[in-house]
Amino acid sequence: MPGLDDIRSAVSKLLRRSGPYEKLVEEYVRDLQRALISADVNVRLVFQLSKKIRERALKEHPPPGISRKDWLVKITYEELVKLFGGEYEPEIKPPYTPYVIMMVGVQGSGKTTTVGKLAKYYRDMGYRVGVVAADTYRPGAYDQLKQLAERVGAMFYGDPKSKDAVGIAARGVKELRERGAEIIIVDTAGRHGYGKEEDLLREMKEIADAINPDEVILVIDAAMGQKSFDLAKRFHESTPIGYIIVTKMDGTAKGGGALSAVVATGAKIKFIGTGEGIEDIEPFRPKRFVGRLLGMGDLESLLERIERVSSIQDFEKTVSEMLTGKITFRTLYKQIEQMRKLGPFKKILQMIPGISTLIQSFDEAAKLGEEKVSKWINIMNSMTYEELDNPELLEEKSRVRRIAVGAGVEVSEVRELYSYYKNVKKMIRRLRKRKDLLERLGKLGGLPT
Helix, strand or coil: CCCCCHHHHHHHHHCCCCCCCHHHHHHHHHHHHHHHHHCCCHHHHHHHHHHHHHHHHHHHCCCCCCHHHHHHHHHHHHHHHHHHHCCCCCCCCCCCCCCCEEECCCCCHHHHHHHHHHHHHHHCCCCCEEEEEEEECCCCHHHHHHHHHHHCCCEEEECCCCHHHHHHHHHHHHHHHCCCEEEEEECCCCCCCCCCCHHHHHHHHHHHHHHCCCCEEEEEEEEHHHHHHHHHHHHHHHHCCCEEEEECCCCCCCCCHHHHHHHHCCEEEEEEECCCCCCCCEEEEHHHHHHHHCHHHHHHHHHHHHHHHHHHHHHHHHHHHHCCCCCHHHHHHHHHHHHHHCCCCCHCCCCCCCCCCCCCHHHHHHCCCCCHHHHHHHHHHHHCHHHHCCHHHHHHHHHHHHHHHHCCCCCCHHHHHHHHHHEEEEEEEEHHCCCCHHHHHHHHHCCCC
16 A cells, blocks of 8 residues: 555654654654655645644653653554544444445446445355446446356346436346345446546436435545545535445555545545455454554554553552552452453552562562452452441451352352451551652652652
């Protein structure tokens, strides 16, 4: 994907560079601007995006343990996702059957080929698919779609002797429904060259009135780049149930321009064509798309690491609560749930600035085997609110027996949890006496002094 591939190159350069951070940001932003402009993204959008990335990079501070360069990559990921559609996830499965999809597009956009790709996509999902050849303008359209239908195992309807596109569409939908098609895709005529939107939209309306489609899809060639904006905008305003497929994303430098232009209109991109093969079509998910641009494997690892650090910050808050307030089974419950994500208590405490130097002296209280986590959660779920708030009530043997029965565990395991509670309480009591430690944590993690 020429142009967009340069974004990955910009990120790679950033991670290899050294020097003052502010200078690195400026060089990186310039590389990113060049990559996006070469991908035909609107210059105004490019400068808005790069301004936002620069501002966030210089103002935001990454969590402890994450480098500023890694944080800059995460910022880039988030802002590019917004540029290409945000959290949007297309609805791929039809909400009911039979379901009629009407395809429209400018001639040369790859519409008929896309009908074949879409038919295969839904056939692979297990649907009975039928296609209707209602393009009566382009020579060869009938034969092309018939061959594609045979190739992917879809039902086919067409009438090569008729020039009545509206009539063909109506008869085709009716017949394919009767033959049991669950998804019916109607191929309509395009127009020669761009700038013929009026004719295209007029015929779209006539056929739509005749077949009452459940969905209308506009096919746009990625080579249109920024020119996609006007066509997508008019289409989006013409039909309330419209989606867009951007084709030929693999062979043009203008793919970024087409995608960002379509998103700017408020229209929804449902699929993108990623190659010439009949199977080369995929749902358009901005987060995955941007992930690939940036090098998905490395990015996934980075995002997981940042998520982990954020979870550690949440754990620091829990430690803060334990240091300032009364320790109960409620605070232990929260702590143990967090350990499900992060690992043993001791290992997490070692990640918190200041505590790592003292943890050896509290070794027993910090040990917690992960295999015990689920069992202890069940034990606490079997306690009353009163017991959760007042752990010392477990000095009563009758309560311990009742909790053990409720959780399906041995009495000794309930006592083990109670012993763990007392050890943690002892550890926290000692930590509170270390005023110098608390002062350091107060600066780094928001803990009280």
